[in-house]
Amino acid sequence: MIGKEDLLSYIEKEKQEIFNRGEEFFQCAELGFCEVHTSKKITDLLDEWGVSYLKDVALTGVVATIGKKEGYHIAVVADIDALPRKSGTGRIHSCGHSIQTTMALSVLKALLDSNVLEQTDCRVSFFFTPAEEFIDFEYRDRLIDQGKLEFRSGKQNMIALGCFDDVDCALSAHANGDVDTKFDIGSTLAGFMAKKAVFVGKAAHSGAAPHLGRNTLHGATLAMNGISFIKDQFDPVKGLRLNPVLTECGGSVNVIPDCTVLETYVRANDNETLLEACERVDACLEHCAMALGLQCVILNSAGYLPLKQSSQVNKIIKENMLRFCRAEEVIENPVSGASGDVGDLSFLIPTVQFGFSGITGRFHDDNFEVSDKENCYIVAAKVMLGTIYDMIQDKGNRVYSKNFMEKKEEYLNLLRKND
Ligand SMILES: [Zn+2]
Ligand SMILES: [Zn+2]
Incomplete structure (x- = not known):
């Protein structure tokens, strides 16, 4: 040879x-x-x-x-x-x-x-x-x-x-x-999954009757906090990255927002961490919505x-x-x-x-x-x-x-x- x-x-x-x-x-x-x-x-x-x-x-x-x-x-x-x-x-x-x-x-x-x-x-x-x-x-x-x-x-x-x-x-x-x-x-x-969470609530006059609304921005804010606490629970070497952004929120300043969209990539260096973090983020989104009487629809797009x-x-x-x-x-x-x-x-x-x-x-x-x-x-x-x-x-x-x-x-x- x-x-x-x-x-x-x-x-x-x-x-x-x-x-x-x-x-x-x-x-x-x-x-x-x-x-x-x-x-x-x-x-x-x-x-x-x-x-x-x-x-x-x-x-x-x-x-x-x-x-x-x-x-x-x-x-x-x-x-x-x-x-x-x-x-x-x-x-x-x-x-x-x-x-x-x-x-x-x-x-x-x-x-x-x-x-x-x-x-x-x-x-x-x-x-x-x-x-x-x-x-x-x-x-x-x-x-x-x-x-x-x-x-x-x-x-x-x-x-x-x-x-x-x-x-x-x-x-x-x-x-x-x-x-x-x-x-x-x-x-x-890193591997990643793209998540889009649509919070659905109820609009109402924010001055006259805010109690009749269900504020989706509150739900998204609560979830943002939860997500930032999740990061703390993973070893840094696992490379978990969660950086959510709000891509749609509110409308008029005098209306309780009835739709807010939160999007984030979930990134991690290994598959187990990626899947575990995805589950944790989903739970956080769903439960934060539920706690405030909101709906939350999660759309996933598989990344790499x-x-x-x-x-x-x-x-x-x-x-x-x-x-x-x-x-x-x-x-x-x-x-x-x-x-x-x-x-x-x-x-x-x-x-x-x-x-x-x-x-x-x-x-x-x-x-x-x-x-x-x-x-x-x-x-x-x-x-x-x-x-x-x-x-x-x-x-x-x-x-x-x-x-x-x-x-x-x-x-x-x-x-x-x-x-
Ligand atoms: Zn490239
Ligand atoms: Zn390249």
């Missing part, structure tokens, strides 16, 4: 093409479930390289598998969507998903040209997944109403469609905002699950990082308040998402820029490729998902219940 150095040299050889491709994908910024040009660029390359693929998966996703028809199955997962520009016009890859797309294609090309999978019992599937950013609900909900999608995110739909059913482990990478290091490993991503990383795969990734940088240039287990639908995947299969630096400007802002092209496009791709090499050539490095179908059913039930 080809040596690891030789395999990694395939990335080095293509360096200029990779930089050009990175720039091209960076300029091709499209919002979730609108990534038609991005998708076309991906399939044009796959056609050129003679790789078969499935396209239009969850509307704009692409899945390409190379290697053996059966055997150990690694997924390389890359987001392809962008964000609206803050300035209000146009779109920009301000989360760096174009880098992930470029990296996945570089890894695919190296595996293909080196023919390394032919000497193993393995296959690697490349998932170019749409709509990771949890935005643009009006458009996505319309697609759901039209029956074109079931859920609001790319991976959620791809999971429901069965795309990951026979995958053994999932590898991904995401740009990070760190400037002093090269990589991060084992990062958390917390990311739980495979520590076994992360060990391999770290060894691969240390080929290119010093130990102090790798941050381990940082806590991130951000969320991603890779968290959903990690509920079902052993999953990792390592971080790479090389960005200037702010994430989700118009000044986002890829400044260290070498680290983003070349070194990070080599870390991914090296990790795949270690898994295909040594069975001891392989991890497998357990009870996938049971977990998938539980997962889809959870999503469907809260949608």
Whole structure:
């Protein structure tokens, strides 16, 4: 079998093409479930390289598998969507998903040209997944109403469609905002659920007969207090975040408000905390309403699950990082308040998402820029490729998902219940 150095040299050889491709994908910024040009660029390359693929998966996703028809199955997962520009016009890859797309294609090309999978019992599937950013609900909900999608995110739909059913482990990478290091490993991503509580009461003249009304703002205020006390009951490491806002309240100053809407995200670093906190918040909302003779209707929208990383795969990734940088240039287990639908995947299969630096400007802002092209496009791709090499050539490095179908059913039930 080809040596690891030789395999990694395939990335080095293509360096200029990779930089050009990175720039091209960076300029091709499209919002979730609108990534038609991005998708076309991906399939044009796959056609050129003679790789078969499935396209239009969850509307704009692409899945390409190379290697053996059966055997150990690694997924390389890359987001392809962008964000609206803050300035209000146009779109920009301000989360760096174009880098992930470029990296996945570089890894695919190296595996293909080196023919390394032919000497193993393995296959690697490349998932170019749409709509990771949890935005643009009006458009996505319309697609759901039209029956074109079931859920609001790319991976959620791809999971429901069965795309990951026979995958053994999932590898991904995401740009990070760190400037002093090269990589991060084992990062958390919070899970979240969006809650909307509608308090319904009775209007009345606030001067002449307030006692005839049922004041919904009182109910919401009471619940706000209760919710802030809930936060105190969870260990800070669980990452519980509750920051309710009132999105509708009152009306005229002389009328007792008969409708108040409170909205909050419930965020947490692990699933149990997320579900427990959701129950506690629901109880607080319902009982505060009841105490004041109000109704409370709670509407839930499923967000993303917390990311739980495979520590076994992360060990391999770290060894691969240390080929290119010093130990102090790798941050381990940082806590991130951000969320991603890779968290959903990690509920079902052993999953990792390592971080790479090389960005200037702010994430989700118009000044986002890829400044260290070498680290983003070349070194990070080599870390991914090296990790795949270690898994295909040594069975001891392989991890497998357990009870996938049971977990998938539980997962889809959870999503469907809260949608
Ligand atoms: Zn983002
Ligand atoms: Zn992102």
